[in-house]
Amino acid sequence: MVSLRIAVRYLFSKKSNNAVNVISVISMAGVAVATAAIICVLSVFNGFSDLAYKNLSLIDPELKITSVRGKVIEHADSLSASIAKVPGVAMALPTLTEQALAIYGDRQTPVMIKGVPPRFSEMVNVRNSIIDGQWTLQDSLSFTGCTVMSVGTAITLGARPGYDALLALYVPRRVGRISQANPMASFRSDSLWVSGVFEVTQGDYDNSLVFVPLSHARMLLDYTTQASAIEIKVDSTYSIEQLKNSLSSLLGPDYKVANRIEQQQNSFRMIKIEKWISFLMLAFILIIASFNVVSTLSMLIIEKRDNMATLRALGAAPRQISGIFFCEGWLISLVGGIIGILLGIILVLAQQWGGFIKLSANPDQLAVTEYPVRLGAGDILSTMALIIVVGLVIGFIAARASNSKN
Numbered sequence: 576m577v578s579l580r581i582a583v584r585y586l587f588s589k590k591s592n593n594a595v596n597v598i599s600v601i602s603m604a605g606v607a608v609a610t611a612a613i614i615c616v617l618s619v620f621n622g623f624s625d626l627a628y629k630n631l632s633l634i635d636p637e638l639k640i641t642s643v644r645g646k647v648i649e650h651a652d653s654l655s656a657s658i659a660k661v662p663g664v665a666m667a668l669p670t671l672t673e674q675a676l677a678i679y680g681d682r683q684t685p686v687m688i689k690g691v692p693p694r695f696s697e698m699v700n701v702r703n704s705i706i707d708g709q710w711t712l713q714d715s716l717s718f719t720g721c722t723v724m725s726v727g728t729a730i731t732l733g734a735r736p737g738y739d740a741l742l743a744l745y746v747p748r749r750v751g752r753i754s755q756a757n758p759m760a761s762f763r764s765d766s767l768w769v770s771g772v773f774e775v776t777q778g779d780y781d782n783s784l785v786f787v788p789l790s791h792a793r794m795l796l797d798y799t800t801q802a803s804a805i806e807i808k809v810d811s812t813y814s815i816e817q818l819k820n821s822l823s824s825l826l827g828p829d830y831k832v833a834n835r836i837e838q839q840q841n842s843f844r845m846i847k848i849e850k851w852i853s854f855l856m857l858a859f860i861l862i863i864a865s866f867n868v869v870s871t872l873s874m875l876i877i878e879k880r881d882n883m884a885t886l887r888a889l890g891a892a893p894r895q896i897s898g899i900f901f902c903e904g905w906l907i908s909l910v911g912g913i914i915g916i917l918l919g920i921i922l923v924l925a926q927q928w929g930g931f932i933k934l935s936a937n938p939d940q941l942a943v944t945e946y947p948v949r950l951g952a953g954d955i956l957s958t959m960a961l962i963i964v965v966g967l968v969i970g971f972i973a974a975r976a977s978n979s980k981n
Contacts, residue, residue: 690792
């Protein structure tokens with residue numbers, strides 16, 4: 576305690592040499608800036624993660640059931656009806672997903688078709704993602720099926736909603752023999768009007784996803800009651816995780832129940848990996864900034880040489896004297912780190928409420944116009960732990976230096 580009190584007095588007292596004062600302030604400021612940068616960068620990654628999750632609600636269901644043993648779920652219609660009766664399930668709908676070739680006019684591109692029932696737009700907020708046309712899978716005039724395609728598919732094919740041309744979809748036949756004399760007979764095809772174009776700022780979806788009526792998808796793929804998945808909307812009064820656990824127990828090991836994050840686990844895993852790689856890089860910068868503290872302490876040791884001699888004459892042990900500079904190094908890092916954390920929190924909250932830093936000069940180019948941010952308690956604690964560890968290391972180096980100069 577005596578060493579700590581003397582270290583606090585050394586830290587805030589005016590030094591005889593102004594250069595020591597200036598270097599002390601610069602050292603503390605360097606630690607503060609590096610710490611604030613860590614808080615801000617981690618908060619930006621949190622913001623982008625939240626934005627990605629929000630965009631998933633436009634396409635992905637709250638829960639999704641798939642088969643573990645096969646590509647499709649047999650008797651999916653009856654299973655969906657049974658699941659819909661489970662408490663907490665607001666809606667359960669079968670969907671069918673498969674690769675196909677899309678041809679529009681003289682252009683063609685591979686796409687991922689997703690057959691959905693008429694009530695699909697009640698399950699997710701897909702209507703909010705429409706940027707051209709409207710969400711409809713049935714033409715009211717011709718009673719022909721319609722498709723809603725992603726913005727990437729629309730650009731590649733040069734397609735727009737309307738009656739200019741039909742979109743032709745081709746998939747290989749699942750059953751039957753392939754005729755070399757007539758290769759086209761090996762494919763099943765269907766034609767639909769383009770009713771809308773959507774964009775959700777998710778690359779996998781925006782590049783190639785095409786929505787079609789479930790009945791048309793089943794006809795193309797030679798299915799009757801099968802589905803790739805059963806998608807579920809959870810009652811607002813129930814917990815998603817609790818319902819997920821209940822359905823997993825009810826369905827058994829033959830089915831997998833996944834929430835939105837698990838449905839896109841690769842994307843969220845990459846965000847998390849990039850976040851902590853950035854943390855390690857900024858931590859390295861913080862360590863480099865902390866070495867200025869060592870220079871400050873070296874000058875302080877030289878300045879306080881007479882004081883150390885007085886303390887030794889009064890009976891202070893070498894360990895007590897080195898403890899003073901150990902605490903001094905730790906305190907400089909700690910105070911600088913706390914200032915940096917507070918500064919980072921202020922900057923993040925200012926961005927969160929005011930949106931001062933913009934993503935693009937043209938707001939029409941992006942779905943969001945400012946950097947999304949969110950403070951995370953875990954990020955603050957991790958940064959604080961890093962500061963404490965770095966401070967202890969700096970303090971240990973200062974203590975060794977004071978022993979060598981005694």
